[in-house]
Amino acid sequence: MTGLQYDGHSWIPDADLFVAANGRYGPPARWQGVQFGGTSACLLLGPDITKQVNRPSNPPTARGPGWDIPWRHLNAPPLHFTMDAGPRWVRGHLINGYWGGSGFNWCNLVALTTVANRNHATIETRLNRYLTEFYRFDRRHRGKVAYWYCIQYWVQASRTPWAILATSNNLYSYCPNLIRVTWRIVRVTKPVGQPGWSIRKFKTQFPKLLAAQTTTPNLVQATNAQLQRDFPGFRLPRIHATLRNTPRNRAENQRPAANPLFPTPAGRPAIPPAVSLLDGSAAVFQD
Structure with a gap:
């Protein structure tokens, strides 16, 4: 990064604004009466993150x-x-460490098999491609568009443990059967700096300015028409709704009652219905 740029009207997010601004975790999980691992996390991914x-x-x-x-x-x-x-x-991050997710706080970590962790990483890699395009869009217009494209991102662990029979002496009773990843493409209006604000002042105020737009009910989702206008021809490989994609897992994923989820973190927006074709959700199963 080369530092935040501002010409009196437009901001280019050429600094680590979004990473520091808005991550939130749910409370620790309890399995068989014992506290272990995380339950949920939420983050607004901005175009500067990549x-x-x-x-x-x-x-x-x-x-x-x-x-x-x-x-x-x-x-x-x-x-x-x-x-x-x-x-x-592995100790799998709910929020990716490169996106600012903690590696020392168990509220952001769950026990995942290496296969499940790799599948989660597949989703993160493809969402990074969205963010790269969002960054290019802002730079292409020299920051003079009045909004940023971002990704509101939720991860929730299943309340159902991986164990076939959940008992206190079964190791697999202490980890979730799956984690569910959900993302929505949103447009964030660029905050306007006040007269005399320095870049340092703006960065200090940025979390408050951002929170005013991205908490319930102020989140503004991007529509297909807006995305097609600003990103003509942009496509991503499809992300499967079920990872690991076995017949049994697909059947479970089609019955949400089979894997109830821990709630999303308090103070973060509730998950809205999908609006655009780039919105999505995927269940990452243990294996």
């Missing part, structure tokens, strides 16, 4: 009972996740 320089990856560093040391409660599983000889496990 253009950060030396951006931190925030790798997972959280440790503790259940992950790398035994639980101490009655009838606890004999194994913790780093000991499991079945699927390989």
Whole structure:
């Protein structure tokens, strides 16, 4: 990044504005009466996120009972996740570390198989392509359009554990059967700086200015007509609604009652219906 640019009328988001402004996590999950991992997260992804320089990856560093040391409660599983000889496990971010998601806070981490984590990364990679196009659009117009295209992004863990029979001595009773990723393309009106504001002042005020537009009910979704006008011919490979895409998982995904989700974080917008063809949702199943 080369620094935020402002010509008195238009801002170009050439700084890490969105990363620092608006991530939110739900409370810790409780499995079999024990607190372990996250429940949900929400983030507004802005067009500057893919253009950060030396951006931190925030790798997972959280440790503790259940992950790398035994639980101490009655009838606890004999194994913790780093000991499991079945699927390989990782501490999967709900919000990507490159997007500012924490690696040390268990509220942003869940135990995921490596296959599930890779499938989640597939979604993140494709959404990065959206953000790259949104950034190019803003730069192409020298920042003089009155809005940014952004992505409102939610991740929710299933309340249903991966275990076939959820019991306190079963390791797989302490992780979700899936995480559901949902995204909506939104347009954010560029805040207007006040006379005499410095770039530092703007960056300080930016989270408040952003929150005024992106909390319920102020979120403004982009329509197909707007997207077709501003991005003629832009297409992305289709993201499957079910990952891992087995017949059993597809059947479960078509019955939401089979995998009720933890609520979205308090204070963030509720998930609205899809408006454009670029809006979507995907269930990432363990494997």
